[in-house]
Amino acid sequence: MSNIREVARRSGVSVATVSRTLKDPQVVSPQTRARVLKAVDEAGYRPNLLARNFSSGKSFAVMVLVPNIANPFFSRVIRGIEKAAQDQGYSVLLGDTKGQSVNEQFYAGMALTNQADGLIQLDSSYPFADKDATLAASVPMVNACERIAEDDRYPVVELDNHGAAQAIAQHLLALGHRRIGVITGPVASPIVRDRLAGFREALEKRGLQLGSERVIEGEFTMPSGQRCAKALLSDTPAPTAIFCMNDEMAIGAIHQVKRMGMTVPGDVSIAGFDNIEFSQFTDPPLTTIDQPAEVLGRYAMETLRLMIDGKPLKSSRTILPFNLVLRESTGPYQDA
Amino acid sequence: MSNIREVARRSGVSVATVSRTLKDPQVVSPQTRARVLKAVDEAGYRPNLLARNFSSGKSFAVMVLVPNIANPFFSRVIRGIEKAAQDQGYSVLLGDTKGQSVNEQFYAGMALTNQADGLIQLDSSYPFADKDATLAASVPMVNACERIAEDDRYPVVELDNHGAAQAIAQHLLALGHRRIGVITGPVASPIVRDRLAGFREALEKRGLQLGSERVIEGEFTMPSGQRCAKALLSDTPAPTAIFCMNDEMAIGAIHQVKRMGMTVPGDVSIAGFDNIEFSQFTDPPLTTIDQPAEVLGRYAMETLRLMIDGKPLKSSRTILPFNLVLRESTGPYQDA
DNA sequence: GTGAAAGCGCTAACAG
DNA sequence: CTGTTAGCGCTTTCAC
Numbered sequence: 254m255s256n257i258r259e260v261a262r263r264s265g266v267s268v269a270t271v272s273r274t275l276k277d278p279q280v281v282s283p284q285t286r287a288r289v290l291k292a293v294d295e296a297g298y299r300p301n302l303l304a305r306n307f308s309s310g311k312s313f314a315v316m317v318l319v320p321n322i323a324n325p326f327f328s329r330v331i332r333g334i335e336k337a338a339q340d341q342g343y344s345v346l347l348g349d350t351k352g353q354s355v356n357e358q359f360y361a362g363m364a365l366t367n368q369a370d371g372l373i374q375l376d377s378s379y380p381f382a383d384k385d386a387t388l389a390a391s392v393p394m395v396n397a398c399e400r401i402a403e404d405d406r407y408p409v410v411e412l413d414n415h416g417a418a419q420a421i422a423q424h425l426l427a428l429g430h431r432r433i434g435v436i437t438g439p440v441a442s443p444i445v446r447d448r449l450a451g452f453r454e455a456l457e458k459r460g461l462q463l464g465s466e467r468v469i470e471g472e473f474t475m476p477s478g479q480r481c482a483k484a485l486l487s488d489t490p491a492p493t494a495i496f497c498m499n500d501e502m503a504i505g506a507i508h509q510v511k512r513m514g515m516t517v518p519g520d521v522s523i524a525g526f527d528n529i530e531f532s533q534f535t536d537p538p539l540t541t542i543d544q545p546a547e548v549l550g551r552y553a554m555e556t557l558r559l560m561i562d563g564k565p566l567k568s569s570r571t572i573l574p575f576n577l578v579l580r581e582s583t584g585p586y587q588d589a
Numbered sequence: 590m591s592n593i594r595e596v597a598r599r600s601g602v603s604v605a606t607v608s609r610t611l612k613d614p615q616v617v618s619p620q621t622r623a624r625v626l627k628a629v630d631e632a633g634y635r636p637n638l639l640a641r642n643f644s645s646g647k648s649f650a651v652m653v654l655v656p657n658i659a660n661p662f663f664s665r666v667i668r669g670i671e672k673a674a675q676d677q678g679y680s681v682l683l684g685d686t687k688g689q690s691v692n693e694q695f696y697a698g699m700a701l702t703n704q705a706d707g708l709i710q711l712d713s714s715y716p717f718a719d720k721d722a723t724l725a726a727s728v729p730m731v732n733a734c735e736r737i738a739e740d741d742r743y744p745v746v747e748l749d750n751h752g753a754a755q756a757i758a759q760h761l762l763a764l765g766h767r768r769i770g771v772i773t774g775p776v777a778s779p780i781v782r783d784r785l786a787g788f789r790e791a792l793e794k795r796g797l798q799l800g801s802e803r804v805i806e807g808e809f810t811m812p813s814g815q816r817c818a819k820a821l822l823s824d825t826p827a828p829t830a831i832f833c834m835n836d837e838m839a840i841g842a843i844h845q846v847k848r849m850g851m852t853v854p855g856d857v858s859i860a861g862f863d864n865i866e867f868s869q870f871t872d873p874p875l876t877t878i879d880q881p882a883e884v885l886g887r888y889a890m891e892t893l894r895l896m897i898d899g900k901p902l903k904s905s906r907t908i909l910p911f912n913l914v915l916r917e918s919t920g921p922y923q924d925a
Numbered sequence: 926g927t928g929a930a931a932g933c934g935c936t937a938a939c940a941g
Numbered sequence: 942c943t944g945t946t947a948g949c950g951c952t953t954t955c956a957c
Contacts, residue, residue, distance in 0.1 A: 300934085302699075303642055308949055310639075322658075475869075605928060637934085644952050905930080
């Protein structure tokens with residue numbers, strides 16, 4: 254592995270000049286520049302970025318804490334983060350936490366040992382260990398797609414969850430549905446509460462109550478969607494529409510409806526959230542909320558970059574618009 | 590940010606002793622150890638791993654090149670990689686290449702600047718730029734789930750693709766199917782060719798030919814599966830079974846069969862490959878090949894680690910067994 | 926068992 | 942425009 258000294262030797266200049274040639278070429282004379290670049294080429298020299306980063310005190314890496322990398326929605330967010338990171342000369346460290354705080358603490362801790370310059374948290378928990386809290390206070394972090402519960406110290410990039418849930422509710426109401434069930438995500442999550450509030454509000458505007466027997470907590474997984482749908486549909490009278498707070502649960506719910514010998518949307522309308530690619534290929538295709546996932550990721554990364562560089566943020570809360578995607582899993586209320 | 594000197598000062602020892610206490614505690618006296626650890630605690634000291642890594646000349650990070658992070662099969666592989674990496678004190682840098690060589694070269698290049706100690710390539714292309722080839726020769730790399738075409742310099746961790754495709758063929762043959770179509774992945778991929786060869790071989794053992802009009806090249810995506818199924822089913826006589834080389838394409842194919850007013854498996858049997866979680870929730874649930882994705886990832890990381898440490902490999906080729914998962918998307922041949 | 930000191934490869938004052 | 946030099950924080954001989 255050749256180093257900067259070797260290049261300096263080969264081109265007969267000092268290491269400082271080599272360094273300058275590489276990072277600020279126009280400050281050295283054309284002749285020197287040519288000579289250095291030639292030597293770089295001949296030596297097969299690549300700067301050791303480990304050394305450069307160490308020298309600058311920064312890793313130029315960000316850690317992304319993702320609760321479940323197998324969730325295609327998060328994949329898209331990560332794509333957005335990665336693209337933005339690449340544009341800014343940063344690399345992306347992946348921390349798949351599976352929602353467990355032991356993993357969060359492990360990965361978040363990497364920012365305390367200078368392995369990452371900042372964190373993007375895609376879950377709703379404070380990722381550091383309590384004992385690290387004071388040290389962690391100086392670590393740049395942004396929350397994306399979620400909000401850390403009861404903690405407004407960190408900037409947030411999120412969807413208009415409240416409005417999106419309202420839109421779903423209005424859509425189902427317009428179709429004539431009155432008995433509507435909801436499969437939420439973990440209620441510890443602020444965005445789950447946002448969505449529930451928006452949904453409830455829309456119903457109440459029409460004079461309808463969302464009874465607690467119609468709200469059931471899932472885990473954002475297909476099996477949990479199936480299980481929750483089963484529970485909701487066992488009630489009498491059963492709901493004629495179910496809003497699921499992500500597409501995976503909606504897929505599980507559709508599966509369950511069919512298993513019970515009913516049809517979607519004939520007997521039960523199902524709506525999802527996220528617009529993952531699979532939602533176009535379910536049978537029937539899923540009515541859902543499209544989230545601008547890549548954009549969420551990009552904004553998160555750009556915001557984090559500002560924090561890392563100590564620049565002021567325009568806003569500590571960025572709320573992106575949703576898009577209601579109407580497909581065939583929702584249909585008019587049918588008199589039983 | 591406190592450093593090792595600060596801890597040395599606080600505990601009245603030299604920096605060398607602090608360093609030793611942290612990485613090899615039993616070599617310092619108990620009293621000193623206690624004093625140092627106390628000072629570490631009081632100073633809120635965390636070793637700067639950027640410095641440690643620089644000093645040791647290693648990044649303790651591996652770069653994972655993944656063609657499509659939105660593919661849930663790769664998510665599972667990455668999970669396996671990450672878990673193994675964590676166990677070994679390594680971190681995982683993510684490089685979502687989208688199958689484009691410009692991205693591969695960018696991310697692979699990070700190993701040339703000491704930002705990663707090694708590479709795991711999940712695609713079938715040689716990821717370095719041609720001009721970097723000589724430098725790259727010394728970069729540890731392992732191929733997982735795929736093989737770099739015409740390049741046996743790198744160890745491979747893969748499935749028994751040949752056998753798996755044979756098993757699918759035998760299953761379809763046993764159900765009475767004789768006109769069978771295949772939707773492949775990109776034919777540049779060696780594993781696609783392995784699967785095709787295995788499939789063809791199984792047919793030929795029964796005296797059947799796999800005509801080229803029954804083989805069509807997809808892109809491992811749902812839309813391509815749909816498109817290819819449409820093409821295959823427009824032929825007369827149409828195939829009564831289709832083997833898709835991944836689950837996404839199978840999902841697209843099922844979608845298309847239904848669109849054409851036919852049923853699965855009544856009119857057409859569909860089989861997939863990978864056993865992604867969604868394949869349990871399709872309608873009907875998908876017959877497919879289960880790949881031990883996490884294990885593939887773990888082995889890849891463990892193999893890479895051996896290479897990084899300059900240790901000998903037991904084998905340059907690890908082939909893992911598949912598992913045929915029978916569900917309801919395949920059924921007996923029905924006379925038309 | 927502990928300390929002094931060199932050095933990892935690069936950057937960035939500071940001189941010239 | 943270019944060279945000298947002092948670090949960045951840690952590890953690691955080498956002495957004692």
